[in-house]
Amino acid sequence: MANSEQEILAGLAEIVSEETGLPTESVLPEKSFTDDLDIDSLSMMTIVTLAEEKFDVRIPDDEVKNLVTVGDAVSFIAKAQA
Amino acid sequence: MTRPTLTQATGAAHSRILGIGAARGENVVTNDDISGPINSSDEWIQQRTGIITRRRAGAETDVLDLSEAAARQAIAAAGLTGSDIDAVILSTVTYFEQTPAGAAVLADRLGATPAAAYDISAACAGYCYGIGQADALVRSGAAHHVLVIGAEKMSAFIDPTDRSISFLLGDGAGAAVVGPSDFAGIGPTIWGSDGSRAKAVGQTHTWLELRDNPELGWPTLRQDGQSVFKWAAFEMPKIAQQALDAAGVTADQIQAFVPHQANMRIIDQMAKQLHLPASVVIGRDIADTGNTSSASIPLATDRLLQEGAVKSGDLALQIGFGAGLVYAAQVVVLP
Secondary structure (H helix, E strand, O other): OOOOHHHHHHHHHHHHHHHHOOOHHHOOOOOEOOOOOOOOHHHHHHHHHHHHHHHOOOOOHHHHHHOOEHHHHHHHHHHHHO | OOOOOOOOOOOOOEEEEEEEEEEEOOEEEEHHHHHHHHOOOHHHHHHHHOOOEEEEOOOOOOHHHHHHHHHHHHHHHOOOOHHHOOEEEEEOOOOOOOOOOHHHHHHHHOOOOOOEEEEEOOHHHHHHHHHHHHHHHHHHOOOOOEEEEEEEEHHHHOOOOOOOOHHHEOEEEEEEEEEEEOOOOEOOOEEEEOHHHHHHEEEOOOHHHHHHOHHHOOOOEEEOHHHHHHHHHHHHHHHHHHHHHHHOOOHHHOOEEEEOOOOHHHHHHHHHHOOOOOOOEEOOOHHHHOEOHHHHHHHHHHHHHHOOOOOOOOEEEEEEEEOOOEEEEEEEEOO
16 A cells, blocks of 8 residues: 655654664655765665565665665655555 | 386485584785775774675685695594595685686595596585585485585685775685484575576676786676675575475574675674574674685684584574575584
8 A cells, every 4th residue: 555755754764763773853855865864885775675675665776876865765665656 | 128227326314514624814804904995994894894804815825725624624523534525516716727627626635536526606605505415415325425615715806996895805615524314414405596687796707808808807706785785685584594494493493593704784684684583693704704705604604613602413504695696595403
């Protein structure tokens, strides 16, 4: 079932928090995974994989580099679910 | 004339690992030693890989030297001599002679002539491929005592400026002797491949391309680190779980988990995905040996045994995975 963008953001924030230890409130759409949240490439792949499972979508490996901000990831997941 | 009935071989009811041995490159290489050409640091390498130092062999030491040292230990630990070995399986991607196979030369050095001897190319899964084959050879009657070696001189296959894999790599060899047993000592091997992803890890160009265009220089290893990480950390635990299921044991019944020592981050994520209880000891030899491809599992296993973290008779889940892509996993009783 498709989730709202708000639900996707909340779910993604939980995954990011679990992987990085950052509070979920800090995972905001405008935040850059790399520059703001200090997430390295391996943690990013972990987050992507857990998001695929949680939201039942496929995020191709070569798409990951385009997911610069949290908002990019939310939009991608929302579109993939549509 | 009626066709005569052929005799077919029958082997031992069970097989197990009778002894293992280990040899590491003689030089300790620190992160500071190699961080310059990749514009990196000790901190960055440790955080990304868990590697503090790696072991590399000197110019005079080749993959057969490492193999021989590990094999002699394994044969002695099994209570055997070279002449008791009737099959030698050498897993390596760093024996730089197309033919003859390194295994035959090694068998001769060990006094194992006329053992059947062949090399296998299954990269970081090669040791588990070899154990699976050895188990089958012993139980089919094709061989009685099989020597399996995973040996690599990865330092001969690196580009110091490569940030994808070279800085992870180390040199070493691990060996195991597999023979008949009065109990089941090797669980079913779960193995496979995905050649559609051959480009994910491999050499920069082929030997023929080098011949035709010498300016390309010596081929070295490269990987798509993120893609390989995802496959290893999240798909390989499913294979490991299948190996547990096939052996009829659960995660809380094993004493050790010894995955290929690719990257500490992969090892940690695999352990998490497998929901291993805290009682299971995890092989983490990568921290000061580096990634030694097909040698890494027997090296890590030998270390756990030497340090007393596990003991003879304990159950270990082992899984190798790498270039191919290929993978293999099985549960074994430790010698």
